[in-house]
Amino acid sequence: MEKLRSQVHQLHIRTPETTHPCASESGTQFASDEGRKCLERMKPLLRVLDKVHGQVAMNEIEFNGPLNDKKMLAAIAKFTNHKIAKRTLSSLKAIWKGARITRFRSSVVYALISPEIYCPVVEWIENDDTEVVAFFNIGSPNEYSWLAHYQTVNREDGQRRLSKMYVKFCAEGMGYLKVLFEAAEHLSGVLAWDTKDILALYCRLEPQEVQTPEE
Numbered sequence: 001m002e003k004l005r006s007q008v009h010q011l012h013i014r015t016p017e018t019t020h021p022c023a024s025e026s027g028t029q030f031a032s033d034e035g036r037k038c039l040e041r042m043k044p045l046l047r048v049l050d051k052v053h054g055q056v057a058m059n060e061i062e063f064n065g066p067l068n069d070k071k072m073l074a075a076i077a078k079f080t081n082h083k084i085a086k087r088t089l090s091s092l093k094a095i096w097k098g099a100r101i102t103r104f105r106s107s108v109v110y111a112l113i114s115p116e117i118y119c120p121v122v123e124w125i126e127n128d129d130t131e132v133v134a135f136f137n138i139g140s141p142n143e144y145s146w147l148a149h150y151q152t153v154n155r156e157d158g159q160r161r162l163s164k165m166y167v168k169f170c171a172e173g174m175g176y177l178k179v180l181f182e183a184a185e186h187l188s189g190v191l192a193w194d195t196k197d198i199l200a201l202y203c204r205l206e207p208q209e210v211q212t213p214e215e
Contacts, residue, residue, distance in 0.1 A: 045181045049149040049167060052188040053133050056123060057151075061103040072104055079108040080120055080138070088120050088136050091144050095134070095168070099126040109135070109187040119183040129153055135180045135187075137171070145171035147180035 065071075069089065077085035103125040111117035120136045134148035152164040171177040 045185070046167065048181065048185045048188060049133075049147075050165065052184050052191070053131070053149045053151060055188060055191045056133055057131060061105045061123060061125065063103070067101060067104055072106075075104070075106040076120060076122070079106060079118075084120065084138055087138075087144055088122070091136065091146055092122060092124075092134075095146070095148065096126065099130075100128075101126050102128055109183050109190065111186070119180065121183075121187065129155075135183045137176045137179050137183075139179065140172055140176050142172065143170075145169075145176035145180065147171075147177065147184070149184075 072092075073082075073085050073089055076088050080088070101124050105123045107121045108118045109121055118138075120138065121133065122136070123131070123133045125131050129152055131151045131153055132148055134146055137145040147169045148167065150164075150166050150168065151162050154161045154163050169177060169180070171180070
């Protein structure tokens with residue numbers, strides 16, 4: 001497996017009005033040359049992240065009381081287990097770096113070949129204007145590898161307009177990152193299924209939402 005340093009890499013994407021998502025050199029930040037080369041190769045898959053984020057955003061995260069670690073841990077653990085939930089939450093806190101998280105939702109995406117193979121999926125809103133969907137690879141031997149798609153949203157005059165999009169990831173190797181892109185692509189496909197087919201695969205699960213009061 002091709003190795004990457006476990007550092008956070010960031011790729012800014014042009015606004016949705018462009019015909020193809022691509023790097024904006026002035027806004028792109030890579031912790032290493034490996035990260036740059038990695039996402040350059042993955043660039044065609046950025047459309048998948050744009051699409052799946054748009055799909056999940058159609059189901060708004062509802063307000064449901066104050067947010068705290070206990071509730072977030074329970075939300076993630078319902079789909080996984082306490083150990084995985086604890087490591088996922090630890091990764092999330094490193095990603096947030098003090099950002100104000102106002103809404104939070106957790107789910108998973110399963111592999112079709114086995115219900116034992118899955119990636120946790122976490123959505124949140126930070127600082128009131130940034131919507132994020134993140135995928136976690138729990139197969140990483142050390143810290144979980146993750147891939148997150150960010151959308152900064154303007155809501156002037158009651159309209160929802162995207163002003164900025166970017167991707168962040170942290171992975172130990174190309175193989176772990178590939179799994180995350182595949183999970184995003186699979187989730188996009190699942191969300192296009194008939195409800196009965198989704199229930200057949202996810203019948204025992206319901207999305208878990210926890211939020212903070214809006215100021």
